[in-house]
Amino acid sequence: MTTYEQTRWQLDDLFPGRDSDEMKAGFEALEATVSAFEARRGELTSEISPAALLDFVTQMENIYRLGYRVYGFAALWFSENTQNQDAQTFMGKVQQIFAQLQNRILFFSLWWKDVDDENAERLMKEAGVYAYFLREMRNFKPYTLTEAEEKILNIKNVTGPNALTTLYETITNRFQFEFEVEGEKQTLTRDALMTYAFSADASLRERAFKTLYATYKKEGPILGQIYQYL
Numbered sequence: 001m002t003t004y005e006q007t008r009w010q011l012d013d014l015f016p017g018r019d020s021d022e023m024k025a026g027f028e029a030l031e032a033t034v035s036a037f038e039a040r041r042g043e044l045t046s047e048i049s050p051a052a053l054l055d056f057v058t059q060m061e062n063i064y065r066l067g068y069r070v071y072g073f074a075a076l077w078f079s080e081n082t083q084n085q086d087a088q089t090f091m092g093k094v095q096q097i098f099a100q101l102q103n104r105i106l107f108f109s110l111w112w113k114d115v116d117d118e119n120a121e122r123l124m125k126e127a128g129v130y131a132y133f134l135r136e137m138r139n140f141k142p143y144t145l146t147e148a149e150e151k152i153l154n155i156k157n158v159t160g161p162n163a164l165t166t167l168y169e170t171i172t173n174r175f176q177f178e179f180e181v182e183g184e185k186q187t188l189t190r191d192a193l194m195t196y197a198f199s200a201d202a203s204l205r206e207r208a209f210k211t212l213y214a215t216y217k218k219e220g221p222i223l224g225q226i227y228q229y230l
Contacts, residue, residue: 009080014073018090023070027097030066034101037063037108044111046119050126056108057130063105070094078166082173091166092158099158103151110150113141161230168226171219177211 015023037059043052074094078087112134115123120138124131144150177193179186181204186192196208216223 009076011073011076014069014076018073018077018086023073026066026070030063030070030101033059033063033066034104037105041107044108046115048123050123053123054127054130057127057134060105060108063101067098067101071098079169079173082170088166088170095158095162099154102154106147106150106154109137110144110147113138113144164226164230168223171222172216175215175219177215179208179211 015026017023037056040056040059044056071094074087074091078084078091081087112120120134124134127134145153173190175190177188177190179188179193179196181196190212193208193212196204197212199205199208
């Protein structure tokens with residue numbers, strides 16, 4: 001059997017660290033880009049030109065590109081060790097910042113969903129590779145609330161579903177699983193165990209899942225409450 005030495009995530013391609021100058025610059029660039037986007041809100045009318053609309057879309061794309069670089073660092077650091085208090089705290093901070101940033105640029109999607117069909121078609125004809133993105137956004141119009149209500153939902157999700165998901169991951173990722181493979185007993189993490197759940201050997205897959213859920217059953221009352229609250 002091939003064995004691999006466990007190593008830590010290498011996140012330097014994103015940022016050298018949570019407190020690095022690069023991370024600070026990343027937050028500053030994100031804030032500057034969002035502020036510039038907000039300042040253009042008055043330009044959004046149904047008579048906007050296709051070129052101006054595409055400028056808004058590419059500017060928003062840049063916001064998400066910057067934002068998910070920061071979010072990716074936070075999420076990967078947390079997933080490395082969900083018991084790490086510093087990683088938990090930073091993940092919570094980033095989720096709060098993301099909710100606030102999303103609320104600040106929310107006006108664009110709400111405006112676009114409200115544009116009349118004639119002008120929307122006019123603009124999408126010139127949108128090139130972004131036409132699909134714009135059309136799909138409009139499909140959510142029947143399910144969209146007012147700006148104030150949408151902002152409340154974004155903030156609430158941080159301490160609601162997102163928080164419960166983080167709690168679930170923190171609890172379940174600390175589980176250890178006793179599993180025997182080829183006569184060798186091993187103590188595995190959930191991720192390591194699940195590699196056997198996709199084995200070509202049906203009996204091995206079955207044992208992997210039974211081992212997984214036997215351990216989950218011990219925490220059934222807590223995990224059940226999380227499922228209910230979600």
